[in-house]
Amino acid sequence: MPRPRGQTQSLYYEYPRYVSAPAPELGGEASRHAVAIVGAGPVGLCAALTLARHGVPSVVLDAKTSVGEGSRAICIARHSVEIFQQLGVAGRFLGKALPWTDGTSYYREQPVYRLRMPHGPDERYYPMYNLQQQYIEQYLVEAAQATGLVDLRWGHALDTLRLADDTAMLEVESPQGRYHLRASYLVAADGAHSRVRHQLGLKLAGAAYEGRYVIVDVQMRSSYPTERRAFFDPVANRGATILVHKQPDDIWRIDYQLRDDEDEQEALSEREIRARVGAIVAMLGERAPWQLEWWSLYKAYTLCLDGYRHGPVLFAGDAAHLVPIFGVRGLNSGLADAADLGWKLAMQVQGRAGPHLLDSYTPERRGATLDVFAQAGRSTRFMTPPSRGERLVRDAALSLAAGHDCARRLLDPRQSQPYSYAASPLTTPDDDCSLFAGGPTPGAALANARLDDDTFLLDGLGREFTLFAFGDAAPGDADRAALATVARDAGVDLELRCLAAGTPAAARCGVAEGGVLLVRPDRHVCARWRHADVARVGAALQRALGRSPA
Amino acid sequence: MTPAEFEQAYERLAAALDAVGETDETLFLTRLALLLADACPDLDAFAAALDAAQAGLAPAAGE
Numbered sequence: 001m002p003r004p005r006g007q008t009q010s011l012y013y014e015y016p017r018y019v020s021a022p023a024p025e026l027g028g029e030a031s032r033h034a035v036a037i038v039g040a041g042p043v044g045l046c047a048a049l050t051l052a053r054h055g056v057p058s059v060v061l062d063a064k065t066s067v068g069e070g071s072r073a074i075c076i077a078r079h080s081v082e083i084f085q086q087l088g089v090a091g092r093f094l095g096k097a098l099p100w101t102d103g104t105s106y107y108r109e110q111p112v113y114r115l116r117m118p119h120g121p122d123e124r125y126y127p128m129y130n131l132q133q134q135y136i137e138q139y140l141v142e143a144a145q146a147t148g149l150v151d152l153r154w155g156h157a158l159d160t161l162r163l164a165d166d167t168a169m170l171e172v173e174s175p176q177g178r179y180h181l182r183a184s185y186l187v188a189a190d191g192a193h194s195r196v197r198h199q200l201g202l203k204l205a206g207a208a209y210e211g212r213y214v215i216v217d218v219q220m221r222s223s224y225p226t227e228r229r230a231f232f233d234p235v236a237n238r239g240a241t242i243l244v245h246k247q248p249d250d251i252w253r254i255d256y257q258l259r260d261d262e263d264e265q266e267a268l269s270e271r272e273i274r275a276r277v278g279a280i281v282a283m284l285g286e287r288a289p290w291q292l293e294w295w296s297l298y299k300a301y302t303l304c305l306d307g308y309r310h311g312p313v314l315f316a317g318d319a320a321h322l323v324p325i326f327g328v329r330g331l332n333s334g335l336a337d338a339a340d341l342g343w344k345l346a347m348q349v350q351g352r353a354g355p356h357l358l359d360s361y362t363p364e365r366r367g368a369t370l371d372v373f374a375q376a377g378r379s380t381r382f383m384t385p386p387s388r389g390e391r392l393v394r395d396a397a398l399s400l401a402a403g404h405d406c407a408r409r410l411l412d413p414r415q416s417q418p419y420s421y422a423a424s425p426l427t428t429p430d431d432d433c434s435l436f437a438g439g440p441t442p443g444a445a446l447a448n449a450r451l452d453d454d455t456f457l458l459d460g461l462g463r464e465f466t467l468f469a470f471g472d473a474a475p476g477d478a479d480r481a482a483l484a485t486v487a488r489d490a491g492v493d494l495e496l497r498c499l500a501a502g503t504p505a506a507a508r509c510g511v512a513e514g515g516v517l518l519v520r521p522d523r524h525v526c527a528r529w530r531h532a533d534v535a536r537v538g539a540a541l542q543r544a545l546g547r548s549p550a
Numbered sequence: 551m552t553p554a555e556f557e558q559a560y561e562r563l564a565a566a567l568d569a570v571g572e573t574d575e576t577l578f579l580t581r582l583a584l585l586l587a588d589a590c591p592d593l594d595a596f597a598a599a600l601d602a603a604q605a606g607l608a609p610a611a612g613e
Binding site for chain 1: 557560568
């Protein structure tokens with residue numbers, strides 16, 4: 001079934017061609033790398049950038065010599081932009097991506113649900129941005145190149161992997177020849193068909209859903225605003241669903257569900273795709289000419305590994321878990337994996353991690369995956385009901401949604417939210433949660449609250465740990481010296497940010513009357529108190545570095 | 551009923567429909583409606599639910 005264009009030919013995007021250089025190992029150099037990363041997709045690059053931010057070099061292997069040849073994510077959630085901000089690359093994304101807050105769900109021809117994601121003048125970033133994955137990867141590649149700490153090896157494919165004496169021994173196939181590479185730690189960010197996973201004989205476990213979608217990118221001029229449109233039982237796809245998203249460069253993502261009786265081969269023929277897309281474009285009321293850019297077939301899975309760490313190997317993104325697209329958690333949860341893993345691995349490599357730090361990666365990020373399964377699983381069952389009973393109830397809810405709040409609420413697509421590491425061994429629970437009026441509980445991501453016209457809370461996030469002290473909880477001179485000592489004892493930098501109480505920012509942090517939040521490098525709160533007690537801060541730091549058993 | 555409870559009601563109804571199976575589906579739903587009528591505070595509440603459930607559905611072909 002010939003495609004009209006190759007995978008890296010495009011109507012609008014010029015794919016970069018990265019040079020495949022010979023590996024130093026081919027010249028007989030038997031070096032041992034601190035960290036090797038397999039996969040230069042968004043997750044592998046985000047891990048490399050996070051490591052570089054902490055001064056740790058890495059070597060990144062990727063079989064391809066360009067970007068965006070695998071999956072095609074388009075939605076970047078606010079919490080991912082906050083990760084990009086810490087990596088110093090957010091500006092590049094904001095200059096190109098399309099921000100959005102709203103969405104509409106239709107049942108037959110009638111709008112029945114309006115999605116409004118939380119947003120307001122006190123937010124720095126929009127809840128969601130649309131940007132093609134090839135731009136996401138290109139920007140991250142350029143940022144990685146600029147660090148001088150990331151050895152990007154294009155066209156270098158992992159062939160075999162074995163683990164010996166807690167070292168990853170890789171055999172790599174490159175255009176210049178095969179070579180061996182040793183690494184103390186290996187990040188497997190090599191996607192859904194992870195070679196690392198296969199080499200270690202590990203299997204994903206979980207559920208597969210019956211529903212199938214053809215996902216198509218179409219180039220078409222339209223002034224319709226950027227929002228999420230979901231169609232249930234529409235005229236252009238009776239008995240099934242359609243999702244429509246706008247992307248930069250006049251590109252539209254159209255996902256349409258195949259009915260159970262449709263043949264996949266036939267559905268993926270260009271003639272059939274043109275007919276289906278033509279009907280959908282007509283239904284949308286668009287009159288401009290359109291062209292096909294790219295298409296693929298998608299099925300929903302909730303699959304993950306039992307553990308995300310296997311000795312020196314750490315799995316991230318699709319290599320660790322496959323999640324349904326509904327709710328935009330694939331890319332976003334992979335980036336959160338990399339942000340979590342990056343600082344822990346840096347501390348480990350630098351000899352500053354406690355014995356339990358790396359092991360906290362599985363409970364934190366697999367915990368996030370299971371939460372995604374619960375949320376996205378519901379969305380998936382609503383989009384593609386797996387049984388007659390589910391379908392009857394879903395259709396009944398849709399037909400009641402226009403007039404009844406109880407049914408309308410069921411149409412919430414449950415867009416991606418950051419997961420709280422409340423149950424993590426690194427998190428110090430509240431002594432007394434009644435001292436706080438809301439705000440991020442221990443384990444949750446810090447809110448990026450507005451401080452003044454131009455600054456937000458996360459602008460003050462230090463590279464390592466940060467103590468945000470509000471109002472009368474700000475430490476005096478003696479306590480500041482003592483805090484510096486406990487940070488030195490813990491082996492980390494601790495930035496102190498003193499802020500006023502009684503402000504909207506303090507209220508958003510749950511400390512309107514004053515209080516202290518201890519925040520990890522990945523902006524998750526690991527402890528909070530009404531007043532800073534130096535010994536407690538020290539104990540919480542030690543715990544956040546994995547020096548307390550789980 | 552809270553939204554979270556309503557969502558659970560939705561899921562339990564789906565599971566019950568699958569457990570009952572297609573043959574007894576209509577009988578099951580009618581029995582359920584009668585039991586829920588008995589759980590209503592008064593006839594008006596049940597009549598309002600009846601009207602809402604009928605709204606938008608095409609009337610049966612004429613007698």
